Amino acid sequence: MILEKITMKDFRQFQGIQHIEFASETKSDGKNVTVIFGENGRGKTGLFRAVVFALYGERRLSQDEEVQQKELYLVNSVAMEDTKTYGKPVEAYVELIFQHKNEQYTIKRILLGIFDRDERIEQPDQVTLSHTKTDGNTFTINDPEDIKKIINNILDKNVKEYFLFDGEKIQRLTLASIEQKKEVAKGIKSLLNVDALEKAIKALQRLKKELNTELSKRATGEYAKILHQQNQLDEKRNTLKTRLEEIESEYTLLNIEKKKIDTLLEEYKEISHLLKERKDAETQLKSQEEQAGNLLSEMKSRTAKASQLLISSTIDHVFDFIDQKKQKGEIPSEIRKDLIERILDVERKCICDRPVLPGTPEQIALIRWKNKVSDVELEDSALEMWRSLSSIKNYREDISGVIETLLQRYAVCKNDIEKLRKKTESINEQIGASERKDAADLEKTRENIEKKQIEIEAERMTTKNELDAVESEYARLSPQRKKLEKEENFKNELSLRAGLAEDTYKALQEVYSRFTEEIKSRIAIEANKYFVQLLDKEGRETLKNILVNNDYSLQIIDRWGKPFLANISLGQRQVMSISFIAALAKVASMDSILEMPLFMDTPFGKLSYEHRKNLIKYLPGYCAQWILLATDTEFRKQEASFLREGKRWGKFYVLRSEGPGVTTIQERDIEEVQYLLQENIGEN
Amino acid sequence: MSDISELIKKKLENYPPDVTELAIAAIEFSESGMPESSIADYLEKVVRQIVKKQGIAE
Numbered sequence: 230m231i232l233e234k235i236t237m238k239d240f241r242q243f244q245g246i247q248h249i250e251f252a253s254e255t256k257s258d259g260k261n262v263t264v265i266f267g268e269n270g271r272g273k274t275g276l277f278r279a280v281v282f283a284l285y286g287e288r289r290l291s292q293d294e295e296v297q298q299k300e301l302y303l304v305n306s307v308a309m310e311d312t313k314t315y316g317k318p319v320e321a322y323v324e325l326i327f328q329h330k331n332e333q334y335t336i337k338r339i340l341l342g343i344f345d346r347d348e349r350i351e352q353p354d355q356v357t358l359s360h361t362k363t364d365g366n367t368f369t370i371n372d373p374e375d376i377k378k379i380i381n382n383i384l385d386k387n388v389k390e391y392f393l394f395d396g397e398k399i400q401r402l403t404l405a406s407i408e409q410k411k412e413v414a415k416g417i418k419s420l421l422n423v424d425a426l427e428k429a430i431k432a433l434q435r436l437k438k439e440l441n442t443e444l445s446k447r448a449t450g451e452y453a454k455i456l457h458q459q460n461q462l463d464e465k466r467n468t469l470k471t472r473l474e475e476i477e478s479e480y481t482l483l484n485i486e487k488k489k490i491d492t493l494l495e496e497y498k499e500i501s502h503l504l505k506e507r508k509d510a511e512t513q514l515k516s517q518e519e520q521a522g523n524l525l526s527e528m529k530s531r532t533a534k535a536s537q538l539l540i541s542s543t544i545d546h547v548f549d550f551i552d553q554k555k556q557k558g559e560i561p562s563e564i565r566k567d568l569i570e571r572i573l574d575v576e577r578k579c580i581c582d583r584p585v586l587p588g589t590p591e592q593i594a595l596i597r598w599k600n601k602v603s604d605v606e607l608e609d610s611a612l613e614m615w616r617s618l619s620s621i622k623n624y625r626e627d628i629s630g631v632i633e634t635l636l637q638r639y640a641v642c643k644n645d646i647e648k649l650r651k652k653t654e655s656i657n658e659q660i661g662a663s664e665r666k667d668a669a670d671l672e673k674t675r676e677n678i679e680k681k682q683i684e685i686e687a688e689r690m691t692t693k694n695e696l697d698a699v700e701s702e703y704a705r706l707s708p709q710r711k712k713l714e715k716e717e718n719f720k721n722e723l724s725l726r727a728g729l730a731e732d733t734y735k736a737l738q739e740v741y742s743r744f745t746e747e748i749k750s751r752i753a754i755e756a757n758k759y760f761v762q763l764l765d766k767e768g769r770e771t772l773k774n775i776l777v778n779n780d781y782s783l784q785i786i787d788r789w790g791k792p793f794l795a796n797i798s799l800g801q802r803q804v805m806s807i808s809f810i811a812a813l814a815k816v817a818s819m820d821s822i823l824e825m826p827l828f829m830d831t832p833f834g835k836l837s838y839e840h841r842k843n844l845i846k847y848l849p850g851y852c853a854q855w856i857l858l859a860t861d862t863e864f865r866k867q868e869a870s871f872l873r874e875g876k877r878w879g880k881f882y883v884l885r886s887e888g889p890g891v892t893t894i895q896e897r898d899i900e901e902v903q904y905l906l907q908e909n910i911g912e913n
Numbered sequence: 914m915s916d917i918s919e920l921i922k923k924k925l926e927n928y929p930p931d932v933t934e935l936a937i938a939a940i941e942f943s944e945s946g947m948p949e950s951s952i953a954d955y956l957e958k959v960v961r962q963i964v965k966k967q968g969i970a971e
Contacts, residue, residue: 429940429943432943435949435950439953722964732932733935736925819919
């Protein structure tokens with residue numbers, strides 16, 4: 230999506246019809262930066278609101294959290310006052326023209342404003358979207374649901390804040406709550422087309438199930454039995470997966486509830502010290518539980534590789550037996566059996582030339598020797614076995630030592646967990662016994678939530694184990710089914726169709742897991758590249774790596790390899806978020822520049838001199854279009870000069886006040902803007 | 914975004930041609946915004962065609 234032109238009529242401060250044309254790479258001059266300059270209160274955020282309103286019909290921005298719906302007006306107030314005189318509603322609108330994949334779209338949303346006695350009412354009216362395809366044909370869509378679908382396909386509502394955002398609030402993306410993170414992950418999946426892959430997998434699963442059911446109706450004997458079992462397992466797998474998803478969201482909701490209660494409890498000063506103690510104990514408990522979990526998995530993986538522990542006594546017995554023979558000199562023999570046989574049967578004389586004839590004492594002595602020694606192959610095998618058993622014994626001793634240490638650490642960990650649980654319980658009791666009944670009630674509710682969470686946690690583990698068992702049983706049956714199909718030459722068309730659906734389902738699952746891993750690591754690599762470019766010197770020395778978590782949330786690692794997100798400055802958060810957005814855009818467009826605008830309100834508010842300079846220098850190259858809504862204090866002569874140096878600055882507009890509640894938009898030549906801007910205020 | 918689809922499709926090239934063909938059809942139907950049940954119905958037709966084609970080849 231590349232924005233071309235916005236036209237507003239009586240929208241916010243913009244009385245009458247006013248418009249802005251945006252600079253974009255699609256135009257011949259290749260310039261992609263538009264600066265909209267205005268002092269506070271001139272309508273910069275109004276313009277930002279107009280874009281969000283036109284695309285999604287949303288009246289509220291994320292920064293309006295504390296503003297009540299009825300206090301938020303979109304229709305121009307001066308025009309509204311006029312309706313009092315004429316008694317007619319004001320028709321306000323925003324029309325946005327944009328390009329997407331070389332096709333043009335025009336979306337227009339109308340809003341009606343009227344006074345009902347003294348109450349101001351604003352009602353959304355019509356919305357239309359006209360779409361001109363590359364062949365020149367234009368279609369007009371009037372159904373709001375269809376329009377919503379088309380716009381979400383172009384720029385998913387859940388990721389809109391990654392491209393249309395308030396610079397000062399962008400760091401919120403790194404602080405988002407669990408619920409918000411889920412929404413953002415959904416949006417990112419849509420942007421990266423992961424959602425289409427997920428849908429394809431689900432559709433194939435459905436097809437596979439239908440074909441298998443059909444097949445099991447027609448099959449007979451052992452084959453029918455296996456098919457029936459696999460169908461049942463498939464059914465069970467789906468139920469368990471759905472339950473696991475439900476468990477996840479139940480747990481998340483309970484967490485949200487718990488946090489709400491914690492916030493309410495914080496108001497009771499008399500228990501604040503207990504709350505702090507509990508918070509600390511809970512944090513420690515969580516970390517100890519994680520540690521115990523890690524130790525347990527490590528023990529599991531080590532013991533899985535130590536199956537020889539089960540035959541320890543046999544290993545010792547065989548090793549000791551060979552070892553004794555070795556010590557006695559019986560293995561290897563002093564004289565090899567094949568040499569004695571050669572003397573007796575072929576040479577008939579000893580190596581000292583003494584004859585060895587039948588019946589002589591020499592022959593009898595040699596036969597006695599022959600019976601004492603073992604076969605050469607047997608000796609070699611015994612020696613080889615002695616060496617192998619010796620290394621197995623060493624490995625066993627090492628692994629026993631490691632497992633023992635792990636067990637000790639696990640026991641210490643469990644002990645600490647127990648202590649912390651008791652401590653938390655005691656604090657809970659003290660809070661519950663608070664003289665403030667309302668606080669005690671809240672505590673009781675919190676306690677119930679925790680109980681429920683423990684139950685859910687247990688259910689999650691059982692369900693997960695059950696799912697693993699079902700999946701391994703299904704996998705165990707698959708080769709059996711294939712074998713039977715081959716043996717019985719069971720090659721009817723239906724079984725071939727079911728087999729193809731099964732194989733394709735598996736293939737897509739494999740591709741999905743490889744693809745998502747790859748994409749996350751690529752986003753992290755790209756984000757790190759941008760982060761290093763945009764950060765100032767001190768930041769580069771302290772902050773080393775951005776990590777992308779499984780839910781597409783971010784973490785930052787400091788130079789000592791520790792998570793550091795909670796400690797970085799607002800400016801650094803802003804730089805980190807922008808790096809992530811640029812990386813996301815790059816990965817989504819497969820290493821070229823994603824056709825998306827970066828529409829930033831108050832872009833430099835929290836940024837230091839070096840961060841600003843780097844942003845102006847590099848950002849126009851990261852995105853297809855950069856639209857800045859800047860105030861007089863953040864966009865000064867210096868910023869203008871940096872931007873001009875980059876040769877990507879195409880348009881400049883000034884928002885000028887024409888009296889209370891009225892702003893006009895005036896376009897100015899970039900070369901002549903210097904006199905409008907403030908002098909620099911030093912490097913900070 | 915279609916480029917991402919190309920990347921996914923490329924990853925499918927290492928699978929047998931019939932699997933690749935069906936998987937690509939599943940992705941393309943999913944991208945069209947169709948509901949899951951309709952996609953499964955369409956895929957049933959694609960599977961039928963692929964298997965029929967193989968039958969003729971054999």
